[in-house]
Amino acid sequence: MPSFDLLPGAEGSPVILHVPHSAREIPPEVRAGITLDDRALERELDHIVDAHTAELAEAAASSAGVTPWRFVNRLSRLVVDPERFPDEREEMLAVGMGAVYTRTTHLAELRPADTDPEPLVERYFRPYAKAMTHAVADRLAATGRAVIIDVHSYPTARLPYELHGEGPRPPVCLGTDSFHTPPELLAAAREAFAPCGEAGLDSPFSGTYVPLEFYGVEARVAALMIEIRRDTYMAEPGGPAGPGLTRLARALAALVDAASR
Secondary structure, eight states: OOSEEEEOOOTTOOEEEEEOSOOOOOOHHHHTTOOSOHHHHHHHHHHHSOTTHHHHHHHHHHHSSSOOEEEEEOSOTTTOOTTSOSSTTOGGGGGTBSSSBSBOTTSOBSSOTTOOOHHHIIIIIHHHHHHHHHHHHHHHHHHSOEEEEEEEEEOSSOOTTOSSTTSOOOSEEEEOOTTTOOHHHHHHHHHHHGGGSOEEESSSOOOOOOOTTTTTTOTTEEEEEEEEEGGGTBOTTTOOBOTHHHHHHHHHHHHHHHHHO
């Protein structure tokens, strides 16, 4: 069975809400390679999972004027992280967090350092990347463009694994790419999320996800990362969602509508 879902939107919508880090599920055969005991693993999932972002994307899609498509990872990023480079280009390798993590958010051992990532990359990473590439190509064919809105959250306090966490931590962080984030999409995001508090730029996280086939070469693919500080909508770490989720869903729906025009 696929480890992800592509949930159809309106045929005329160029927008794909990408939700890569919302799940906690780890298949038993993958769990066997993780050295943490069950209690420590649950605590790590509390810290690393972008909790409730799948529900956020679902609520936004339901209320948007033009229903966006949704691409949702159903497995934990501790299986593979689909947004990492699968090779030496990935800067997070410095803290054991390439496509296959060997370290936790607090830099403890998650897997042995000599773990071969290739079996997990082959089983999970490449099919995910291929399916997301096809989803973007389908939007290009149907509408002449694609808009990827990457839906994430991040902790209020910096965690040890963060390489660039010394800067501001606003309620909403907008991650951009110099090639794929047009000014009008960024402006629309600032306007849409204004009711949710300050929207900062590329701090504490920067960049956005674009399938490698299109990255840096296909200008018709626009992309923006939305990073929401978790205290604005949930109890940290790993707790229930609160009323802030509804406000954020309205904001995300407004951005979807702006990007669909």
